[in-house]
Amino acid sequence: MRPSPLSYKQRLPVWLCLLLLVWCLGMGWGVSNVMAASQQPGTVDPVFTDQLELGQEYYLENCTTCHIALPPAVFPSETWRQLLMTTEHYGVEIKLPFDPQRVLMWLYLQTFSRAHLEKEEIPFRLPQSRYFKALHPRVTLPQPVNIRSCITCHPGAEQYNFRELNPDVSNSP
Ligand code: HEC
Ligand code: HEC
Numbered sequence: 001m002r003p004s005p006l007s008y009k010q011r012l013p014v015w016l017c018l019l020l021l022v023w024c025l026g027m028g029w030g031v032s033n034v035m036a037a038s039q040q041p042g043t044v045d046p047v048f049t050d051q052l053e054l055g056q057e058y059y060l061e062n063c064t065t066c067h068i069a070l071p072p073a074v075f076p077s078e079t080w081r082q083l084l085m086t087t088e089h090y091g092v093e094i095k096l097p098f099d100p101q102r103v104l105m106w107l108y109l110q111t112f113s114r115a116h117l118e119k120e121e122i123p124f125r126l127p128q129s130r131y132f133k134a135l136h137p138r139v140t141l142p143q144p145v146n147i148r149s150c151i152t153c154h155p156g157a158e159q160y161n162f163r164e165l166n167p168d169v170s171n172s173p
Pocket of ligand 2: 070071073074126135136137138139140141142145146147148149150151152153154162163165169
């Protein structure tokens, strides 16, 4: 006697398993996409377009050879604008890229920084920047704070990550 083919009821679990498998694969793909997207350097910058991403790339390329790149939010936009207009830079000579690279850098820096208040002096040093202070409501900063001291509390500063905090700091009140 030949075995009768599987009835509909018997086949149902097989179909369900297949469906589940397809769904799992889809989820895995989605999750890995999200992971890839979140592997951008841990900036404080919320939204990215292609132009801004390029601008950030040029910024990191041009401004990290001598020191870490500061996140745009620590200075008003005007500070960045002026820094991009001259090759005389804190007593040294820097090379600035030609446009459109320079314009894209400016677009990036401007997007993620704020305007200064009218009549306010444009700060060129961190201790003079109100925005830098505003980002640090809870900590006592070393005096005077400078571009080399970020790393003591932000271990990822050289990777442009200012989210991660040294545990000693994050446990302080
Ligand atoms: C050739 C080396 C060099 C390059 C390239 C360079 N810098 Fe600098 N930067 C310096 C030096 C030197 C200082 C002063 C450091 C100090 O006195 O503590 C400085 C200081 C700064 C400061 C002030 C930080 C503070 O002390 O408050 C900012 C902001 C800054 N640089 C932004 C930039 C930007 C934006 C770029 C890219 C366009 C850039 N730097 C590229 C050498 C460089
Ligand atoms: C004494 C430790 C300390 C130093 C030094 C320090 N930070 Fe911070 N930073 C913190 C803490 C803690 C926070 C979280 C806000 C708070 O608790 O005040 C923070 C927050 C920030 C944020 C906001 C991060 C976010 O997720 O929104 C930025 C940007 C930042 N710091 C940049 C810098 C830069 C640039 C330097 C160096 C010029 C620096 N910090 C130096 C401790 C420090």
